Amino acid sequence: MGRTTEILKDGIKVHFIKTDVYKTDLSCVILTVPLKRETVTKNALIPFILRRGTAIFPNQYLLNKEMENMYGSEFNCGIDKMGDNLIIKFYIESINNGYVLNNENILNMNISNVLDIAFNPVLENGLFKKGYFETEKETLRKVINSKIDDKDSYAYDQCINAMYGDNGFGLYKYGYEEDLDSITLEDLTEQYNTLIQNSKIDIFISGKVNEEETKKYLLENENIKKLKPRTENYILNNQYTESKQNVENTKEIFQSMNITQGKLVIGLDVCSNDENVNMVAQVYNAILGGSANSFMFQNVREKASLAYTARSNFVKQKLNIFIRCGIQIENFEKAYELTKLQIENIKNGKITDEDIENAKTFLIASIGNIEEEQDTEVVYYIGQEISKTNITPKEYIEKIKSVSREDVINLANNININTMYFLKN
Amino acid sequence: MQTIENNKIKERVYVEKLDNGLTIMAFPKKTKKKYIIWSTNFGSIDNKFYYNGESDVTIVPDGIAHYLEHKLFEQENGTNSLDTLTTIGVDANAFTTNDHTAYLFECTENFDEALVEFMNYVQNPYFTDENVEKERGIIEQEIMMYDDSPEWVLYMNLMKAMYKDNEINIDVAGTVETISDIDKDKLYKIYNAFYRPENMVLVVCGDFNQEEIINKLKSMVTMEGGKFSTKRVYNKEQEEIVEKYTEQSMDISMPLLMIGYKDNNFSDSKIKRELGMALLENLLFNKSSKLFENLYENGKIISEPGFDYEFSKNYAHALIQIKTNFIDDVTEEIKNYIENVKNDGISEEDFERAKRGIYGDLVKEYNEVSTIATNLVQDYFLGVEPFDCFEEFSSITKEYVENLLKEVFVENKKVVSVIKPI
Numbered sequence: 001m002g003r004t005t006e007i008l009k010d011g012i013k014v015h016f017i018k019t020d021v022y023k024t025d026l027s028c029v030i031l032t033v034p035l036k037r038e039t040v041t042k043n044a045l046i047p048f049i050l051r052r053g054t055a056i057f058p059n060q061y062l063l064n065k066e067m068e069n070m071y072g073s074e075f076n077c078g079i080d081k082m083g084d085n086l087i088i089k090f091y092i093e094s095i096n097n098g099y100v101l102n103n104e105n106i107l108n109m110n111i112s113n114v115l116d117i118a119f120n121p122v123l124e125n126g127l128f129k130k131g132y133f134e135t136e137k138e139t140l141r142k143v144i145n146s147k148i149d150d151k152d153s154y155a156y157d158q159c160i161n162a163m164y165g166d167n168g169f170g171l172y173k174y175g176y177e178e179d180l181d182s183i184t185l186e187d188l189t190e191q192y193n194t195l196i197q198n199s200k201i202d203i204f205i206s207g208k209v210n211e212e213e214t215k216k217y218l219l220e221n222e223n224i225k226k227l228k229p230r231t232e233n234y235i236l237n238n239q240y241t242e243s244k245q246n247v248e249n250t251k252e253i254f255q256s257m258n259i260t261q262g263k264l265v266i267g268l269d270v271c272s273n274d275e276n277v278n279m280v281a282q283v284y285n286a287i288l289g290g291s292a293n294s295f296m297f298q299n300v301r302e303k304a305s306l307a308y309t310a311r312s313n314f315v316k317q318k319l320n321i322f323i324r325c326g327i328q329i330e331n332f333e334k335a336y337e338l339t340k341l342q343i344e345n346i347k348n349g350k351i352t353d354e355d356i357e358n359a360k361t362f363l364i365a366s367i368g369n370i371e372e373e374q375d376t377e378v379v380y381y382i383g384q385e386i387s388k389t390n391i392t393p394k395e396y397i398e399k400i401k402s403v404s405r406e407d408v409i410n411l412a413n414n415i416n417i418n419t420m421y422f423l424k425n
Numbered sequence: 426m427q428t429i430e431n432n433k434i435k436e437r438v439y440v441e442k443l444d445n446g447l448t449i450m451a452f453p454k455k456t457k458k459k460y461i462i463w464s465t466n467f468g469s470i471d472n473k474f475y476y477n478g479e480s481d482v483t484i485v486p487d488g489i490a491h492y493l494e495h496k497l498f499e500q501e502n503g504t505n506s507l508d509t510l511t512t513i514g515v516d517a518n519a520f521t522t523n524d525h526t527a528y529l530f531e532c533t534e535n536f537d538e539a540l541v542e543f544m545n546y547v548q549n550p551y552f553t554d555e556n557v558e559k560e561r562g563i564i565e566q567e568i569m570m571y572d573d574s575p576e577w578v579l580y581m582n583l584m585k586a587m588y589k590d591n592e593i594n595i596d597v598a599g600t601v602e603t604i605s606d607i608d609k610d611k612l613y614k615i616y617n618a619f620y621r622p623e624n625m626v627l628v629v630c631g632d633f634n635q636e637e638i639i640n641k642l643k644s645m646v647t648m649e650g651g652k653f654s655t656k657r658v659y660n661k662e663q664e665e666i667v668e669k670y671t672e673q674s675m676d677i678s679m680p681l682l683m684i685g686y687k688d689n690n691f692s693d694s695k696i697k698r699e700l701g702m703a704l705l706e707n708l709l710f711n712k713s714s715k716l717f718e719n720l721y722e723n724g725k726i727i728s729e730p731g732f733d734y735e736f737s738k739n740y741a742h743a744l745i746q747i748k749t750n751f752i753d754d755v756t757e758e759i760k761n762y763i764e765n766v767k768n769d770g771i772s773e774e775d776f777e778r779a780k781r782g783i784y785g786d787l788v789k790e791y792n793e794v795s796t797i798a799t800n801l802v803q804d805y806f807l808g809v810e811p812f813d814c815f816e817e818f819s820s821i822t823k824e825y826v827e828n829l830l831k832e833v834f835v836e837n838k839k840v841v842s843v844i845k846p847i
Contacts (some may be wrong), residue, residue, distance in 0.1 A: 021456050023434070024790045060721075064713035068778045072785030084825055095788045099434065101781075139727045145678040147749075152571050258676035261569040292511040302505070305562030308570055326570050358512050365514035367534035372458040373793075 002392060003381050006215055008203075010348070012230035014218055014383075017206035017377055021273055023099060025207030026374050027111045029118045030382055032200040032234045035086045035168050041175025042183055042191040046302055047077040047088055048136040049128050054116035066113065070106045071095050071110045077115065082386055083237035083317025084168035088195075090118045093374075096208050108217055110207065117198055119223035120335040144174045148257070152309075152421060155263035156324060158420035162253050163267050168235070168319050201230040204378045237317035238387055239278065244271040244319060251419040262329040263423040266339060267327070270319040271414040278316050279399045280407045285314040285321050285353060286359035287408065288342060293358045295342040300325060306335050317387065321415070329424045331344075336420065346412040356405050363400050367393050426639060431812040433650070438801070438811045439635040443643060443787050445650030445733035446623030448805065449637050452630040452797055457533045458795035459631030460834045461540070462569040462801045463547050466626075467619035469599075470592035470737070471524075482658055485615060486606040488599015491521040492557075492564060492611050497528065498546060498554045506546035515539040515631055521597055524737045527808055532793060540760035542647040550616045552609035561604060570600050574659045574679050576746075583685045583744070583842035586668040593740045598636045600689045622650040630794040659739055664689050665837070681844040682752050684759060688741035695736060696809045697817045700742060700783065701829045702734035704821065707779040709763070709769055709830075710745060716762045725751045725758075737807070738792045743833055751844055761836045765825075787814055 004016045033043060057063040067073045080087045092110040100106055121131045150153050157172060164170025164356040176299035205214055218224055235241075247269065257304045270281050284291075289296035289312025300310040327335045345351070370380045384390060391399070430437040439451045468490050476483045497519070510517035515532035518541075528547050530539055571577045584594040598604075627646075629638055666687055690698075710716060710730045720726040731746035749755045762787040791797055801811060 010659055023788055061713050061718050064711065065778060068707065068713060068782035070785075071788070072782035093789075095785045099788045101784070117505075135722070135724060142679055142727050142748075147678075149575060149677045260572040261566065292507050292517075298508075301563055302559075305559055306566070308563050308567035326566055328566065328569070361514035362511060365516065365532060365534065369516075370456065372456060417807065 003227070005212060006211075008218060008224060009227065011232045012201040012203075012224070012227060012229070013357040014203040014205065014215060015381055015385075016209055016211045017204065017381070018209055018211065019206060019371070019374075021372065022207060023096055023372065024093050024108070024179060025107050025209065026091060026093050026204070026378065027094050027107070027114045028089060028204040028206075028378055029114055029292055030204070031088040031118070032082075032085050032202070032386060033088070034172050034233070035081065035084050037166050037171060039191065040086065040171050040173070041179040042188055043086055043195065044079055044173065044175040044230050045136060045140050045183065045188060046192050046195065047090070048140055049116055049132050050090070050121050051075075052075050052129070052132045052136070053122050054113070055120045055122060056116055058122045059206065064370060067092075070109060071100055073106065073110055075113070076116070081169065081171075081173045082383065084235040085386060086173065090114050098208065102311055107119075107207070107209065111214070111217065112221065113340055115221055115223040119227065121192075127185050128192070130156060130185060133188060135184045137183065137360050139387060140174065141177055141180055142174070142312075144177050149260055151261075151263055152259070152289060152324070152326065155265045156322065158253070158255065158263035158347060158423070159267050159419055162251060162419050162421060163320070170355060174212045176291075180229045195367065197228055198230050198233055199236050201227070202382060205380070206374050234386065234387075235357070236388060239273040239319060242319045243273060244269040246271060246416055250417045253419065253421045255421070255423050258323050259423065259425050261326050262332060262336060264325045264327055264332065264339075264424075265421045266323040266417055267419040267421070268321040268323070268343070268417045269416050270321065270411070271416065272319075272411055274396070276399070276407070277319070277411065278401070280411045281314050281316070281319070281321070282363055282400065283356065283359045283403045284408050284411055286345065287355050288312050288321065288360050289323055290314075290359070291362040293355075293362065295345065296323060296325070299342060300335060300338055304338060306331050306338070310397060321417075332422060332424070334338065340417070343412075343415070343417070346409070350407050351405065351408065352417065353405060354410060360400055360403070364397050367396050367400070381417065426636070429811050431815055433815055434788055436791055439639065441619060441639050441643075442620065444644065445646065445648060446621070447648070448626045449642055450628045450801055450811075451627065451635045452628070452631055452801065453635055453793055454630055454797065455817045456794060457570050457631070457632070458531055459533070459536045460529065460798045461543065461627070461629045462529035462798045462802055463526050463543070463627045464525050464625060464806075465620050466525050466624050466806045468522050468524040468526060469595050469597040470659070471619065471657055472592060472595065474618060475656045475658070476614060477653055477655055482613070485611055486599060487599055487603040488527050488564070488597070489607055489611060491598045491613060492560065492607050493558050493615060494519045494521045494528075494575070495564060496552055496557060496612060497550055499547075499551050500546065502552040506542055507543050509632070510539055513539045513542070514716060517543075521626055523593055523597065525802065527799070527802060529798075535837045540645070544642075545661075548622075548647050550613065552612045553659050554609055557607065559610065563596045564598060564604055565601050568596075568604075570596065570599055571596070572838050575675050575681055578675065578737070579681050579683050579746070579844045580744075582671045582673060582684050583840055583845055586671040586842060586846050587666050587685055587687050587742060587840045588740065589663055589667045591662040591740050592659060593737075615808040616653040621653060622646070622648045625801055628798045628801045631797040643689060643759060652762070655678055662740070664672070666840050668840065670841045671842070672845060674845050674847045676815075677844065677846050679750060679764050680752055680846065682755060683842040684745045684756065684839045685842070686743045686833050686835065687838040687840070688736070688743065689838070690832065691739070694817060695807055696804075696813050697821065697825075698741075698829065699736065700814060700818050700821055701826050703783050704776075704826050705830055706732040706734075707782055708775055708826070709766060713788050716759065718734060719757060720758060725755055760836070763830070765832050767834075770827055771823055773823065776826070784818065787818065
């Protein structure tokens with residue numbers, strides 16, 4: 001159990017998560033780069049092109065036939081925001097070698113395939129295949145435009161953008177339509193070459209894996225051989241880098257759409273650079289809106305019957321808490337006031353020891369689940385990797401346990417509403 | 426106690442039927458996470474019944490099964506079991522489907538303590554005018570959330586166009602209007618009628634000794650069985666569809682298309698049919714298919730079509746879902762493509778590859794305690810024995826799948842639902 005990390009080359013690591021809980025193995029390649037307005041659209045487009053095929057399986061039909069032959073292995077790629085960084089990930093989930101019907105080593109084949117997808121694309125005269133480039137540009141355009149389709153996540157993204165503008169964490173992870181047209185095939189191929197030679201690379205192998213053999217297998221892989229050592233170039237986010245100023249006035253933003261239910265998102269700043277702020281903020285967030293026992297769930301949903309969803313989440317990289325509710329549009333004032341009251345009540349110490357204990361129990365149980373889900377575990381460790389911390393789930397539990405009621409109330413008095421965003425009709 | 430095992434995936438499940446009629450299943454799994462689910466065969470389609478031998482039929486408001494699911498957590502001492510379970514540090518939840526309602530929790534710690542609360546709340550309803558009233562606003566917001574979900578509206582519109590009378594065309598949560606009629610007496614009546622041991626199954630999955638856990642659960646079951654008969658009434662559904670096409674506008678970026686085929690064959694083995702459909706999905710619609718290749722290369726779709734085969738005792742249908750700006754072209758291409766495959770048949774090579782893929786998918790179903798337990802519940806209500814899928818799967822031939830395609834994917838049983846941007 002737990003993670004062991006080996007450095008393959010400077011800036012390129014492999015992490016083994018050895019576990020026999022699952023019938024599946026997960027092989028994952030993650031590239032981390034800073035989020036920037038000028039590169040976000042290009043970087044978002046890259047995985048769309050890479051998923052089209054590899055030098056070995058040069059189109060997606062052949063690649064997917066290979067996946068089916070590997071007993072329904074599932075290949076996927078995606079992008080995520082983690083603080084001010086963009087995470088580009090490629091992963092293959094496959095059944096463990098113990099369940100195959102003809103003794104194949106499908107773990108090794110899948111590792112080789114996922115490395116090919118990330119590092120060995122179909123090239124024509126040193127450039128991405130033109131046809132793929134053209135179609136994927138249009139696909140990305142549609143994906144960018146579809147951000148309005150899920151109203152809940154749209155409202156969340158809009159609130160973040162209002163707080164951070166078109167920088168880092170404020171950017172839309174899929175980029176911007178207006179940037180698409182000017183991207184040329186040459187630009188994009190060049191951006192890709194820069195990306196793979198400069199980004200931080202983390203390879204995760206989770207499952208019934210033999211570390212020694214797999215490390216050897218990786219070092220002999222042609223793709224790994226071709227990658228140069230690099231300096232890890234990404235943005236470190238933590239309580240020392242994210243100093244927040246107390247805002248004088250809350251930004252209030254209203255936007256209209258043709259919808260039935262209103263979406264209220266409130267962005268809070270956690271103004272502290274205390275060593276332990278992440279842990280205290282986790283407890284604070286659990287009390288405010290993290291669980292079914294939270295103030296938001298109990299008072300906005302259960303007592304006032306104003307919402308079905310009433311919750312909050314803590315973004316540790318940026319020291320923000322986002323409260324999110326789906327409410328009847330006419331009830332906006334009532335819900336907003338009641339939400340502000342919950343924040344005030346914690347500030348004024350209107351929390352019991354029981355609230356603190358409940359919040360800790362809830363968090364400890366969630367931490368206990370990290371090692372029970374293969375993808376959750378990978379996400380946990382990449383988060384650790386990027387924040388340059390190395391806390392095992394067990395240590396994490398101990399830190400949560402040590403948070404006191406005073407810690408929470410002190411922090412509550414340094415938490416302020418930055419932005420209120422309401423999506424209405 | 427009956428033992429059912431499967432050598433391919435090296436797993437076992439233990440089943441015991443209690444004297445009161447309740448079925449308990451224990452699936453040992455060496456994980457830290459434990460999962461328990463207690464489910465009754467009562468869902469949104471069960472809206473008409475003869476209550477305990479009464480001669481008049483009782484008709485309950487749409488959405489009542491789901492309303493009851495929300496309210497079962499209330500306790501007489503004023504506490505709410507969801508809060509209590511959360512306090513213990515377990516992740517508790519409940520859900521309602523067309524044909525069943527389930528209560529569950531999962532945890533890595535404190536299983537025993539949570540179990541006491543769990544076994545108590547499912548068996549002891551406490552409804553008052555006040556606590557029933559309080560929930561109305563919450564459920565209204567849940568309904569309104571779905572009203573803004575384009576995928577959900579697309580699906581419900583298709584159900585209404587496909588089924589004239591079958592209760593599957595009722596929204597699981599009901600509507601703001603239908604739930605306004607729900608009161609505590611109605612909730613008690615359906616609880617008494619359907620939350621009966623012979624109508625329920627209790628499944629536990631995790632690191633347990635099977636005998637110990639089954640005995641423990643047995644000792645906590647207080648419900649009495651027998652001496653009560655409620656007969657459900659379902660509308661008789663016509664074989665034909667209602668409308669070929671349905672359309673609605675919403676604030677979205679790109680049109681959504683769903684094509685459904687009504688399947689009227691209820692005599693075939695359900696599990697075999699489901700696996701046959703999974704193979705057809707693989708062969709006809711996924712990323713290695715010719716259909717995907719053509720539509721994608723021509724810029725008509727941006728992602729793999731979604732495919733689903735939904736079935737219960739009295740309805741079944743196959744659904745294809747696509748995001749596209751070319752509704753008519755794509756509908757036409759799918760039609761022609763299906764006809765071509767019907768005529769040309771499936772190649773031996775493609776069939777074998779699809780089978781390997783589906784075999785891997787079946788193995789993955791036994792990865793996680795939550796998936797294992799919820800699948801056992803679903804299969805139980807459909808009359809499917811645990812692990813039967815592996816047996817049935819090896820018996821499926823290419824001819825069976827080709828016939829299934831010809832039987833289900835027919836034009837006069839087809840319904841098209843579309844959501845267009847405003």
